[in-house]
Amino acid sequence: MGMMYAAAPQKNWDPWGYFMNNTDTVLDWLVSHIWLSIVPVVLGMIVALPLGYVARRFTWSYGPLITISSLLYTIPSIVLFVLAPQILGTKVLSPINVVVPLTLYTIALMVRVIADGLASVPEDVLQSATAMGYGRFQRLLKVELPIAVPVISAGLRVAVVSNVGMVTIATAIGLLQLGQLFTIGFQKPAFGMSPILLGIILCVILALILDGFIVLVTRLLTPWKRAVQPA
Amino acid sequence: MIDAIIAYLQLDKTWSGNRSIPVRLLEHLEYSAIALGVALLIAIPLGLVIGHTNRGAGVTIAVANALRALPAFGMLFFFVVLISSQIKVRGDLPYLLPTLIVLLVLAIPSILANTVAGIQNVSPAARDAAVGMGMTGSQVLFKVELPCALPLIISGVRSASLQVIATATIAAAVPLGGLGRLIYDGLGQGLANLAGVGQMATGAILVALLAIGVDLMLAGLAKLVVSRGITGRYKHKAFKGSSSNVPRKAEVVPS
Numbered sequence: 001m002g003m004m005y006a007a008a009p010q011k012n013w014d015p016w017g018y019f020m021n022n023t024d025t026v027l028d029w030l031v032s033h034i035w036l037s038i039v040p041v042v043l044g045m046i047v048a049l050p051l052g053y054v055a056r057r058f059t060w061s062y063g064p065l066i067t068i069s070s071l072l073y074t075i076p077s078i079v080l081f082v083l084a085p086q087i088l089g090t091k092v093l094s095p096i097n098v099v100v101p102l103t104l105y106t107i108a109l110m111v112r113v114i115a116d117g118l119a120s121v122p123e124d125v126l127q128s129a130t131a132m133g134y135g136r137f138q139r140l141l142k143v144e145l146p147i148a149v150p151v152i153s154a155g156l157r158v159a160v161v162s163n164v165g166m167v168t169i170a171t172a173i174g175l176l177q178l179g180q181l182f183t184i185g186f187q188k189p190a191f192g193m194s195p196i197l198l199g200i201i202l203c204v205i206l207a208l209i210l211d212g213f214i215v216l217v218t219r220l221l222t223p224w225k226r227a228v229q230p231a
Numbered sequence: 232m233i234d235a236i237i238a239y240l241q242l243d244k245t246w247s248g249n250r251s252i253p254v255r256l257l258e259h260l261e262y263s264a265i266a267l268g269v270a271l272l273i274a275i276p277l278g279l280v281i282g283h284t285n286r287g288a289g290v291t292i293a294v295a296n297a298l299r300a301l302p303a304f305g306m307l308f309f310f311v312v313l314i315s316s317q318i319k320v321r322g323d324l325p326y327l328l329p330t331l332i333v334l335l336v337l338a339i340p341s342i343l344a345n346t347v348a349g350i351q352n353v354s355p356a357a358r359d360a361a362v363g364m365g366m367t368g369s370q371v372l373f374k375v376e377l378p379c380a381l382p383l384i385i386s387g388v389r390s391a392s393l394q395v396i397a398t399a400t401i402a403a404a405v406p407l408g409g410l411g412r413l414i415y416d417g418l419g420q421g422l423a424n425l426a427g428v429g430q431m432a433t434g435a436i437l438v439a440l441l442a443i444g445v446d447l448m449l450a451g452l453a454k455l456v457v458s459r460g461i462t463g464r465y466k467h468k469a470f471k472g473s474s475s476n477v478p479r480k481a482e483v484v485p486s
Contacts, residue, residue, distance in 0.1 A: 071439065083432070161296075161299050172418070
């Protein structure tokens with residue numbers, strides 16, 4: 001912990017200089033930030049897909065599932081981070097304490113998005129698929145999900161981008177990631193703006209890269225979208 | 232968890248003095264109301280103009296989405312370091328201003344994006360009919376487009392208020408008051424302290440209750456101000472099912 005204040009004070013508005021003087025530490029934080037941003041979204045998607053399907057298939061479950069989701073969103077993430085060790089029985093500095101709450105937020109967002117995405121598939125398409133001999137599961141996998149991709153991907157972009165920002169709040173429970181840079185800048189006036197700016201810049205770049213990745217995958221998964229558009 | 236909350240609720244300082252729940256609740260409401268009020272004053276006129284003229288709509292929505300990528304904590308500390316060294320006044324202002332800026336940056340995008348989308352979603356037939364009746368540009372905007380867009384605008388305000396109320400907890404990191412104070416102070420006493428854990432849990436529950444309460448209020452307001460011609464809530468059966476403008480809720484993101 002002591003090493004994070006080790007470098008000499010630099011100019012106040014010099015995020016690049018701060019990065020050069022603390023490269024190893026900052027890269028460590030960046031790597032854990034990347035993991036903490038991606039893992040919950042992947043886990044959340046794995047849980048949200050079947051739940052979203054249930055919300056679509058059994059319409060009576062849509063209301064309760066959406067209500068629970070929006071209730072979950074009103075709980076500040078710091079509270080979930082802090083209470084996680086007590087509820088999960090994990091160690092105080094375990095990354096699981098951040099991964100589980102962020103996964104819950106992703107599930108809460110994506111269940112509705114997936115249900116709405118599946119609902120956006122036109123009825124005649126479903127009937128055509130059934131008429132062609134698709135079973136329920138085959139139809140879901142090969143017809144409904146591909147058509148729902150644009151809606152699901154729009155929600156996933158929101159989930160990923162907001163996740164990158166929420167990870168920084170894990171600083172409050174002592175888990176190191178880019179949010180540490182904000183605390184250093186706030187507590188050490190000698191460093192001032194440099195670490196804070198560096199943290200914001202790295203977070204935004206990370207969010208843009210992850211967002212761009214989803215946009216790219218969406219383009220690859222929906223070739224028909226370009227086929228009908230004029231060149 | 233329950234016994235921790237009970238332990239905290241039995242303390243004297245919970246109910247009286249300048250660190251009590253009522254004081255923190257009022258502070259939280261104050262930050263949230265100022266931020267939301269200013270956000271409404273900026274985002275709705277701007278959204279109406281952009282939606283009506285259809286200029287810069289694409290850019291506006293792209294910028295609104297990009298703003299999501301900014302970490303609230305980073306912005307807060309950025310503006311605190313930037314502003315508090317410039318303002319030499321006593322009191323909370325050097326910390327209050329940065330907090331309000333962060334809340335504004337959170338609130339404006341969803342209100343703005345929904346206002347623009349709401350105006351753009353107005354059926355061209357309704358707009359053409361209004362023009363055909365001889366309405367001027369501003370009459371079309373205020374008598375046709377705005378009423379038609381209201382459900383979407385209010386849903387944007389609802390998601391903004393959820394986000395602002397949940398995020399106003401970070402004011403306590405600066406350190407200001409608000410319900411976040413309960414969370415941070417409780418956390419500061421360590422997880423071994425029963426009343427401390429209770430204080431934190433109470434803070435979290437109150438934030439959630441406040442957010443839900445305001446959301447329900449705004450939902451009630453929507454029922455009052457949105458024209459029945461749009462919601463299709465008629466007593467007479469003949470008019471039912473004429474609703475064409477289905478409100479689409481903007482994405483809400485926890486703090």
